[in-house]
Amino acid sequence: MREINIVEPAFVTSFKCIGSACKDHCCKSWDITLDKNTVNRYLKSSQIEIKNIAMENIITTKESFGRWGKMKIAAGSNCAFMDEEKLCRIHKKLGASALSHTCATFPRAHNVFKYEVRNTITLSCPEAARQLVAQPEAMLFNETKTLQPQPNSAGDVNQEQRLISLMCSTLLKDSGIHAEEGIYSLVGMFLYFDKIKNDENRLEKMENYFFQSLDALNAGNVTPQLAQLKPDYNLQWSLLMLMQTFLASKTTSRSSSTLQHYVTKLIYLQAEGLEQNDVSVSMQRLDRAWNNKVLPWLHAHPHVMSNYLQYRVYNDNFPASENGTHLSELYLLTAEWFLLKSLISACADLVGEVIEDDVVNIIYSFHSVTKHDKDCAKVFKQFIESTKVNDDLSLIYLLK
Template sequence: MKTLTLFEPQFVEKFACVGSACPEHCCGGWNIQLDKKSANRYLQAKRIDIRALATEHISVTKKSVANWAQIKLDASGQCGFLDEKKLCKIHAGLGASALSHTCSTYPRVSIQKRRDEFNTLTLSCPEAARLLLTHPDGMQVQEKQLLRQLFNSAPEYQDAEKLLNLMCSLLMAKCGVQVEQGLYAIALLCLKLDKVSLDNADDVAQLENTFLALSDSLEKGEVVAHMHAIEPHYLLHYALLNNMQHFIQLRPGSRGFATFSRYLQLLNLDALQDQDDASKSQLMAENSLLWQQKVLPLLQDSPWLIGNYFQYRIYHDRFPSLTSREPLSALYLLTSEWLMIKNLLVAQVKSTGELSQDDVVNIIYSFHSLTKHNKQASDNFYMHIDAFKMNDNISLLHLLK
């Protein structure tokens, strides 16, 4: 028998689907794929009502065994198998075991390495986002030992990746709600990483010393002084946000669009489309000031609202993964996404003078629903972000002011 380690945050353990009570359920606004076994089970069901529904609402595509068919959405963009209470007729008629892999697992995700497994949830689910963001211990991670006949077929989780992931998590934990300081510290860590080899013990020791120095600087508040030297580039802020807005506005029928659009309208980027660069920069500068003066004080009473989000991103993304993007590139993308979320929080406070936990949950779940629901959506979204790097990843520092 082989021993594997399972990691699971508390919010994952607590998750249970809330069914018809969900503010925006997962059976609408998305393409729902069916595996071959599930599609045939519904199309050949002994129950006439299920078979009739399947014949009407299933389109067989045969793209792969896992993607054998697709559920046709009705005129309102909802799954044809929902009843008037937005509950699944398959679940009610054939039982939970009859649900397709997609329907039975969402929003659960298992990230597998050869000897490790990381259970998580996708934040495109409102209930998953609520559990993560509103509970102080939501990202408290438990470890369990599993016995298996074989190791996973995935690659080994290298010690260097584990070390970097832990360092980034600890740096973000040190900064509290001042997340830009944590991102700045991680940027400096990544710059040091570019100059060392993780295969060399002396170089790894240098990296650890850099981490300890950065951690100490965060704890003492010294990072703020270092960040004063960064020249803000507010026109880059506007261009990046406007491009992300354009990407999202191309998805009017997608799940999360109506919720996200309510906050995006408050940001009101469209009003500046025909304005000069100085006007665009001025709005971004005002938002940056409002973040410091009004939004951060509102978050101080519940620092886990933002802290848990960044701990989730580091955990869920295995950040900074050394097998996909370069660490600085991965950090640029994360910082860019935070720029959008941050400005929407500012726009909400500017408009109403208030910021509820529901606002934070709504912004984050709808953002993830539109941009990170699946790999294709993420890749397309990142292509838009990549267009504004000013030819280098280090331009991310201009996004922290």
């Protein structure tokens, strides 16, 4: 027998679907794929209502055993199996065991390794995003062991990548409400790691540099370093406009209307800079909103930003990448963090205060629109390349 380690954050362990109370349920607009057994079970069901709905609304694709069919769902429409109470007829009449794999598992997901399974949950689910924001200890990890005859048919954990990921998570966690200080620390760390990549004492030097960075962060030494940076408002403004234009084009995506509600507020503020022919006006207004409205709220909710960035490190296996460098992955994470920060700031400025529901809405709708689009990360990286001043270090201008 082989021992398998099961890891998951506390909010994943405690998560429960809230059914009809969900503000933006997952049975709308998205493709719902069905495996062969599920398609046949519904089409041949003894429940006449289920059978009739299946015959009218299942499209048989036969792409593979796991993708034998999909539900016919028009943009903005619900799955035909959803009833007037926003509950699933399949679950009601046939039981949970009759649900397709997609419906039975969403929003849960798993990163599987040879001797480890890391359970996670997608933040495109509003309730998952709410629990991450609402629970101070959401990113505390639970670990259990299970026995199975054979190891998983997956690669083993890359121990060096896992170590770097843990270092990233720790620095971002300890930066608290000042995420920019944690990100700034990661920039220096990645540059140093790249410098010693061929050193025979690499691991020892990596650990030493990490602890030096952590000590500097906790001693407040990063704050004056960031204070010396001059913001590049043109870079900030240009990157935001590119990302907003792209997001505005995703009109048929689930949650796009929710995200667009907040994007519109940000565009309104940025338009002020265009009217005055000075983009710094808009960026300085966003900065004031962050400092005067958002940061005081974060002081009362110090776990929010830390939880979100720790989740990204864990869920994305950050900074591992098949095609990019650690620094390029950090630039993408920083750009997305800067976009979320700007959306929250614009909303706070125009509404007059920070409301937890707005923070949750921004996070879940952003993830719903972008993290289920395989091309989004590539497009965002193209935007980053087009707005860089000289090199990857341009990312530090998003921290001011």
